[in-house]
Amino acid sequence: MSDTQDANQTHNNEVVLFSLDALDIRGRAVRLDHIVDEIISAHDYPQSVSTYVAQLISLSCLFSSLFKFDGIFSLQVQSSSALKMLACDVTSKGEVRACASFDEDHADEDDFKLGEGYVVFTIDQESEKDRYQGIVQIHNGDLVESVQHYFNQSEQIPTGIKAACNQDADGRWTAGGVLLQRLPDQGGTAEKTDKTDARDQWQHAMVLLSSLTDEEICDRDLSLHDVLLRLFHAEGPRVFDPIPLVKKCRCSRDKLLDVLRSMDPAERADITKEPEIEVQCEYCAEKYKFSAEDING
Numbered sequence: 232m233s234d235t236q237d238a239n240q241t242h243n244n245e246v247v248l249f250s251l252d253a254l255d256i257r258g259r260a261v262r263l264d265h266i267v268d269e270i271i272s273a274h275d276y277p278q279s280v281s282t283y284v285a286q287l288i289s290l291s292c293l294f295s296s297l298f299k300f301d302g303i304f305s306l307q308v309q310s311s312s313a314l315k316m317l318a319c320d321v322t323s324k325g326e327v328r329a330c331a332s333f334d335e336d337h338a339d340e341d342d343f344k345l346g347e348g349y350v351v352f353t354i355d356q357e358s359e360k361d362r363y364q365g366i367v368q369i370h371n372g373d374l375v376e377s378v379q380h381y382f383n384q385s386e387q388i389p390t391g392i393k394a395a396c397n398q399d400a401d402g403r404w405t406a407g408g409v410l411l412q413r414l415p416d417q418g419g420t421a422e423k424t425d426k427t428d429a430r431d432q433w434q435h436a437m438v439l440l441s442s443l444t445d446e447e448i449c450d451r452d453l454s455l456h457d458v459l460l461r462l463f464h465a466e467g468p469r470v471f472d473p474i475p476l477v478k479k480c481r482c483s484r485d486k487l488l489d490v491l492r493s494m495d496p497a498e499r500a501d502i503t504k505e506p507e508i509e510v511q512c513e514y515c516a517e518k519y520k521f522s523a524e525d526i527n528g
């Protein structure tokens with residue numbers, strides 16, 4: 232493992248793929264700096280909502296890298312509280328966008344904690360028709376706990392996640408995390424470990440993961456490779472080609488125009504009473520202006 236060849240010495244804004252071969256574990260690490268900061272700064276969310284958005288972005292980047300797909304991976308959270316919805320998607324090209332919707336009548340930050348609800352995982356493939364969807368209930372108002380539960384229960388894959396985010400004194404957001412998954416028993420290998428060994432190895436890896444601090448996850452100047460070496464130095468982590476990430480929304484004037492034109496006639500007549508109609512993308516906050524003629528064609 233060496234950083235000498237890398238232009239991006241910190242490995243921020245990419246998913247670092249690694250394995251701990253001796254423990255039969257695969258891992259992912261991510262730290263986002265300007266991407267998460269720009270996504271959140273485009274909005275005026277309450278602090279708790281921004282914190283959930285930051286968490287959701289890092290979790291989405293970690294999870295999207297676990298699947299082989301050609302299209303869009305998305306994580307969506309539906310909650311019964313004043314925080315109504317969180318959404319993030321990551322394309323197979325590493326393009327990330329995220330947003331939240333909340334009840335603006337509330338002023339108390341505690342009202343924006345996650346309530347009862349669901350986290351939905353979706354993979355939409357561009358080339359094939361098949362769509363993967365998984366769902367898990369929100370556990371204890373905690374995103375990380377909820378998604379960890381999803382992998383442990385629904386997918387039967389022991390999964391450990393440590394995630395963190397923060398806003399520094401200059402107002403800049405950083406978010407990241409490390410995920411470990413125990414690989415399914417391949418069977419038939421010469422060095423097949425027995426179940427007790429496998430359980431001990433997994434426990435050992437979880438103890439190591441729990442020693443990772445929020446400061447290490449969010450320190451923009453600390454190389455993610457160094458973080459992994461500190462955590463797993465005895466296990467000798469093997470690092471693979473990373474997945475670069477960029478902030479990119481998929482909205483366009485044409486797509487919004489399609490939406491406006493497909494509204495029912497009464498709604499359309501109502502909005503086209505105004506000479507100019509402004510529509511804002513809920514993900515990236517870009518504003519698009521249309522005339523009544525644009526919409527009525």
Ligand SMILES: [Zn+2]
Binds near residue numbers: 480481482514517
């Ligand atoms: Zn947009």
